[in-house]
Amino acid sequence: MNIKYLVSYSGLIPFFYLILDGYFFEILDINFIINISIMMACIIFTFIGAYNWNFNQNNPLLEFYGFLPSLISMIVLLLNLLDFEKSMLMYTLIIAFIIQVVIDLYITFIDLFPIKYFIKLRIPITISLCISLFLLTNLIDLHI
Secondary structure, eight states, X not given: OOHHHHHHHHTTHHHHHHHHIIIIIOXXXXXXXXXHHHHHHHHHHHHHHHGGGGOSSOOHHHHHHHXXXXXXXXXXXXXXHTTOOHHHHHHHHHXXXXXXXXXHHHHHHTTSSOHHHIIIIIHHHHHHXXXXXXXXXXXXXXXX
């Protein structure tokens, strides 16, 4: 197994723990769970976008597209610090991940990404991450 797959999939472990804790163990404070989920999702979103910077092509549109996740993550983190509605931020991240994977899938089909990477890594991780964020968002409603 390639190390990037191991590292990528292991990035889901904290989300799974936060889900278990939020629904069953209740050791951590719900605000901590939500805040750390938002921060970790923003880090992952930024890393996925940075993948687009790795091309040897001189394509300003692709470079801007690679920068957008960093910009969106920065806005989400700032809004989180300003106590913007947490569930709205979580849903924004879910939608951003879905839009990004759809656009990246299109980019894959025009031969800019390797399809093997996409099938084995991006799609399963994005689906798992979106489900995790959705479950964590529902914790907000359970603890109001």
